[in-house]
Amino acid sequence: MKKLNPSRSKFLRISLALLVLGSMILLALSETVISIVWAQEFPSITKPYSRISNNFKIPDLRHSDPELPATIIASQVDLFTSGPETDRAVTGNFSFLPTQTPHEFTTPLPNDVKAILVDLNKPATLPTALPEEKFRFAKADITGSLSESELRIGDILTITLPGEVAFNKDFPVDRKGQLILPEAGSLVVAGMTIEKARSEIRGKLSRIYRDLERLNIVIKERRLFITVLGYVKTPGPIELSGDGTVQTAIAAAGGLTQGAQLDRIKVRRGTQELVFDYKKYLDTGDINILPELKPLDVVFVPASPRTGNVQIDFDGRTLSEAGDGAEDRSAVKIFGEVNKPGTFAYKEGATVVDIIMRAGGVSRYSSVEQIHVLNNGVPSMFNLDAYLQSGDKNILPELKQGATIFVPKQNDQLKQGSNSVFVMGEVQRPGSFELKGKTGFIDLLANAGGPTRYAETNNIRILRSDGTLASFNLPAFTEGKGSPPPEIRLGDAIFVPGKAETNEPSWLKIAPTRAVQMIGAVNRPGRVEWSDEMSILDLLSQAGGPIALADVANIQILKNQNDRAQPIKFNLEKFLSEGGAISALPKIHAGYVVNVPVLPVSPNDTKGSWARLSSDVSIYIMGQVGIPGRYAFTGNLSFLDILSAANGPTTNADIRNIRVSHRGRKGSFVSKVNLARYFETGDDTLLPKVRAGDVIFIPDRNKEWLEDRKEATIRVLGAINKPGRYRWSDDMTILDLLAEAGGPRGDALDSKILVVNFKADGEQARLFDLFSFAKTGDISKLPIVRAGDLVYVPNASQSEMKIFTDLLQTGVSAVSTGALIKTLGK
Template identity: 25%
Template sequence: MNLKNSHPRLGVHPVVYLFAFIVLTGAMSAFAPGGVCAQELTPEMLRAASQQTGLSEAELRQRYAQQGGTAAADTVAKAEEPGRTELADIDDSRPWRDTNVQVQLPMDPAQDDSTGLDDLEDDFAAEEGFFGEEFFALDAGMFTPPSFGPVPGDYRLGVGDEIIINVWGGVDLQLTRVVDRDGAVLLPQVGKIVCVGRTLAEVDDAVRERLAITHASIGLDDRDPREGADTFVEVTLGHLRGIRVFVVGEAMRPGSYELSSVSTVLTALYMAGGPSTTGSFRSINLVRGNEVVATLDIYQYLTGGSRQGDARLREGDTVFINNRGPAVHISGGVRRPMHYEMLAGETMADLVGYAGGFLPTAAPEVIHVNRILPVGARQSGQPDHILLDVPFDPSTGLTVDGQPMNLLDGDVILVDDIGDRLEGWVEIVGSVKRPGRYQFTDGMTSLDLVTAAGGLWPDALTERAVIDRTSPDGAYSSLSVPLADTEAGVPLQSQDVLEVFSRWEIQTRPQVHITGEVFTGMTLDYREGMTLRDLVLKAGGLKASADLLRAEISRTRLDAVTSQDRNVRPTQTVEIIAVPLGDDFLTRDESLLLAPYDRVAIRRLPWWEMQHTITITGEVFYPGVFSLERRDETLSSLVRRAGGLRPDAYPIGARVIRTQDNVGNIAIDLAKALDEPGSQYDVVLQDGDTLLIPDRMFTVKVVGEVGFPTSLVWEDGLKIDDYVNRAGGYLEKSDKGKSRVVYPNGMSLPNKGGSKVVAGSTIIVPIEPPPTGKTTTETIRDITGIVASLAMVWLVIDTAAR
């Protein structure tokens, strides 16, 4: 199957495109509740389907509901005006569509898992297409002429046109009639008036003349008014008739279309999606009665607005799109680089015009042409492509020898661009008011450039600036120049870059630091006149834990650290200054002046600390959060403050979880801690500890390499092996010697001599690790090899001895 031919932009009738989605629609309807399609219609989906099918959004909703069984089609109301014919059912505001097709809306992006058509569209859009293709990618309805309103002066009425007769003055009357199949309209007391083939002005005269017979107050016209005529007649057009035309040849969607009677060739092309990938944009024929009555060149319309050949259509006309003619491609320095279809006799000048002309950066003096040799010019053993460099004069559109540059089918044209190199400039960067590039003039100096840049900022370093110079041959050099005390400046060259430094770019600003009992410890740039109080305030103020009697400033002794004496090491490079802050620290007038590089430390009160808390949960009378009374408070003290253990408490399973230093679970013996307060079992608690005291337990859990891992009822006196046997026994790959019991408080004991098992314990039987080193088979193989080697050596010795 040719995928390109199935693409919605590549010549497929809407019926084919819509049928491709019918199966998916049925599947969605079948799985939706009540047989209704479960997909929700969105405006984006409706717009996409409308562009692909030519149906209106209202028709899409109606047909989509019919497929889901939720709505019935609305019947078209018949016109009830007198004289109306069956042509009233024709809606010629839209093109003809196949009304029997099934409608499948595009899937919602969140529901659509298929990417076939989308991938084709992406691939097609990614290719550099032909000039004119995008013109037909717009919604066809945007170019549909109205089905009512003014018409050209040469418009001739036909069957189905609606005329409106307005009479006012001595008689007030309005009649609406449709030209019937006999080509006439029927008026009361007047009879039939033939309209077919007449212009609107001719019909107006005929109606006025016939009405004047029965109404004496109606004048025939302004030039021959009747005496006493005070009634006026006007004939206008209402709803225009529909015509059926055919679009065939290399069209995207060839077929029959119903259009308004004022439609033109372009209207039919829009409806059919324009020429296909093999269709011509330059030769589109209007065929009427087996004769070509007009030929449309779309390029003339797109590039010059000329609609020559865009003739008005008539009933039964055929728009025939010919095969695409010779095509060339142009790229480089033109405004619209793409493929173009060329007519016989068109030259490079025509192509450049279609491409929008040369860009300002183009270098059209020499145009490169990659040409496919004609069949008659090809030679055996020689390439079939040649590269031509054609000298071109853009002012005349001819070659330099005055000849037009003819093009051949398949030519690939490249227009070079000029280089990016820029000359005649100098640049200034850094601490100036307006840094940037400036025009270089002969005799220009560094002072001239600084003046052009608005002068130096106050922080500019005037002692030295640097010129980065690039010579005409591309070599780099650097030149140091002063900016102060110079009247003439240093001569500059083209492409010089003058860099003016700020003083603070080449030296570090001194800083001060504050740490300790302030809300935000920080490092700040030192400022002249900064005091200790200023720094404390910038740090957010003092905490309640600050010792107001002691602040410490460590000050660098600049005379010592800047000493040049290499023979004597400074005995002291830092001076420690103790400063009592006092309660009136913020209110008193004086405050210690800081020096560059000072470090301020606000000390903490010696015994300041907040409450330390622990949490007790489980079987106590008052579980919750408790504050430690002292730093050495123990388990027994905490349990006593919590009201003691409840009757159902299980002390054997009690444990402590410690968050400090990520200690984790601590296995304790709560019973002994309560019986022997202050003993080694009575653990000292820490801030953040959690004491868990569980309820009574009655089971033992067996896991690992046993026949059936399970939980068993605890029985006093049973050992590890007893519980394992009740769980199916040890498996073949179990490591019996490594089995162990874990008590509910987290303590673990190995299975040696049958360790005691308490309620709530977990017995773990691990799998035996794989053996390390060589297996028995590998050892026997190695020994056999050694014996065989010894036997061979013995045989050789024995043979030599004989």
């Protein structure tokens, strides 16, 4: 081995040392460069954000190694809820897509996040083993800062200058990109960095203000002025936060309206126009589909071509069910016997079956053997039934853009057959019907839903297949008078004609559910087609108004409610005289019946007119008046009015004992009116208050006793001034009866008044000594007297003493005469 020169060896040692030192320096320099690079891309936040949205962006984490996985679970991302790093840290898992920039958190951030710290020194949980040095980054500080961004239209600056009142407030960057500075005027700052803007503002203000040392300018908030037009609920200019997106812009414009086309929303920026698929964004949630908004952008939401050229309100769900085809040229149209005919968007590889399924499947009446498919103007026939049975895909025609599919109706095929009968004209469901077995005329008519209200059923015609004609009278048949229904044969046609047209439209054509029936005392009673916006006054006008004798104070309205008619009353007379709210008029609806009663012409008229007068608006007067009867009565009339209307009391009327029975009140109440005393005194309080329903009776002065039954009267006979039959009441006594009969005559034997009682177990006679009673007043000596009894007042000649003296006188005379004759004979 060759021995080295000591100087050379020293050189080598020095060189080696220098090499090691250089390597170390280079290594140190390289790390410094990385740190510098990250320091530029992750600048420190000089002040906390006032608000951080869910889509807050962090700087690029892009790397150059294509072998790295596309996704890194970034467990090293810490979120701080306030500025200092010592505050609460929330560690979350966020996806980083290294190939895209800028990156966004797709996981919602808490609202109180004030800063984001990315600690790249912590190795990520990587799906595969990765070279660790690739992630050994310096501890990066905080992501993006407003202070480093360019100023934009909509930003709000806070300019403070202690001691100056004009400052210390917010200064927005207006739509022209300029600030309006106090006394200094406008200054365009949009597009400048904040530092540049500070310098410009300071320079502008220095012309006005001397001491600007304590001038402080910071960005307070970022806003976004954009305009949203098209199919949104409230199109117009809106203001968003600085990180607003298309979705927040649409939401701020009230949201989309029905009929908006989602896949062609545009963002106009000056002359540039960006079209994006908002529907795809809603389907996938991929925020990168949405273009980033910038100040003064215009978001335009177009209308779907399915909305047509006429602006109408439509139901979005119905429209959606009718298909989702947005473009007529490429969409596939399907109609006929499917559940949801419509236009559907074309998709590559779609088959007829796919489209039928999207149309809700075929209906029960469909003819699935003969589905018509039109591809590029070339018709073809598809047998769905055969396809489902065989599974042969060759049967399945390929669909092309703009294809048309028609599923025919099964009945259409029947029409061509010879086993059907046609029912036409005024039936509910005209069409062809299969004739099977014992199907008859009535069966066919029933299958067709029966005749409509316009049908002329008394002349139904049957057109025979051999060309002959027959007719049938259905009403006569149902009444058992007409001929039986004709026999129906294959190929026949039944024609139900409509009623013959007249000059005036048939009243049948106004359904009861649309008409009000106006009856009674109006000039043109009848059915009136009704609309709820009209009132009862409109109805009366339409009916020509009430006639002269109409009782408009008692209009009757028969209300139709829940299949029950309920009467209500309306006093039009009161409404017309006193007025009132129009809303107080009774509500009339179709189906109601309105009756205007007729007032009687005169009480002397036939009673027929009175029968129509409602009893609860009448008053009754009977007895000794000129014209007794039932009279129309209102609350404005009095007792004397109704007495005068009945031509007043007759000469036989007992006006001291007029009775008024007050009905319709709680309890029974009869008042007695002494009209004679009223005429003597003129005191109105003697007159009773009468109202509708009351009964007035004026009795007769001359009692007709003979009409009373013998059991109800008492006979008073004998020596009495007015013997006869008398009415009896059990609250009377014999004294009342004698007084009523005028008292005993002068020759009456008043100490021997006889009373014959007819009691249940026989008859008996009792004595009443009026004379003795008059002397003693002993009421126990009053005999009982009841209806049917007899009271006899004897004559004084019937006393014992009188009889005795008479007999004695007669005897003495006889004896004297006999003795005298005997003496003379001797």
